[in-house]
Amino acid sequence: xxxxxxPASVSGSPGQSITISCTGTSSDVGGYNSVSWSQQHPGKAxxxxxxxxxxxxxxxSDRFSASKSGNTASLTISGLQPEDEADYYCYSYTSSDTWxxxxxxxxxxx
Amino acid sequence: EVQLVExxxxxxxxxxxxxxxxxxxxxxxxxFYMNWVRQAPGKGLEWVGRIKRTSAGGTTHFATPVKGRxxxxxxxxxxxxxxxxNSLRTxxxxxxxxxxxxxxxxxxxxxxxxx
Numbered sequence: 001x002x003x004x005x006x007p008a009s010v011s012g013s014p015g016q017s018i019t020i021s022c023t024g025t026s027s028d029v030g031g032y033n034s035v036s037w038s039q040q041h042p043g044k045a046x047x048x049x050x051x052x053x054x055x056x057x058x059x060x061s062d063r064f065s066a067s068k069s070g071n072t073a074s075l076t077i078s079g080l081q082p083e084d085e086a087d088y089y090c091y092s093y094t095s096s097d098t099w100x101x102x103x104x105x106x107x108x109x110x
Numbered sequence: 111e112v113q114l115v116e117x118x119x120x121x122x123x124x125x126x127x128x129x130x131x132x133x134x135x136x137x138x139x140x141x142f143y144m145n146w147v148r149q150a151p152g153k154g155l156e157w158v159g160r161i162k163r164t165s166a167g168g169t170t171h172f173a174t175p176v177k178g179r180x181x182x183x184x185x186x187x188x189x190x191x192x193x194x195x196n197s198l199r200t201x202x203x204x205x206x207x208x209x210x211x212x213x214x215x216x217x218x219x220x221x222x223x224x225x
Binding site for chain 2: 003036038045046047048051057089091093097098099100101102103104
């Protein structure tokens with residue numbers, strides 16, 4: 001199973017919005033309502049910020065939102081804040097009964 | 111509050127074995143599929159394997175790099191998940207996380223495979 005494709009890095013200024021894409025296939029991203037996004041700060045465990053394509057866990061800021069079209073999922077962070085600087089990973093359930101991750105995107109808040 | 115606490119990591123020589131544990135609380139453990147995910151130093155996340163809930167057969171499934179070397183088991187009476195790792199290789203060096211349905215995650219335990 002090939003990894004999902006994410007940009008290696010994105011950046012934005014405080015207050016701006018950014019979008020991170022995550023491209024897979026019809027056997028993973030496009031085939032199930034199971035895309036999740038996690039945020040990981042250096043030295044910390046991943047924290048899920050989006051699950052089942054568009055749902056936000058309790059306690060996650062509504063500045064984080066997600067969408068999906070075909071085989072590409074997207075994470076949007078609005079009103080960028082310095083604490084949003086982190087690595088972001090998308091992942092999806094697959095038709096092989098496995099999970100596949102994206103390579104991760106480093107977000108820099110300028 | 112859901113808590114997952116991994117333990118059992120450490121330094122092991124290539125070819126050696128190690129068993130990781132993940133103690134769960136704050137949830138009905140027996141209802142959940144459980145997964146292991148790892149992260150090599152400076153690298154991204156990699157799914158390792160999962161075990162279905164016992165009522166669904168408790169079957170396991172693994173990623174290709176660990177198939178035949180790693181096994182996953184669970185003890186619903188003590189709300190504990192296990193990862194038995196055999197024939198360890200240097201490339202297995204990573205932080206290992208347990209996760210429920212890929213939604214709740216533990217803090218991870220570091221496994222270092224080195225001579």
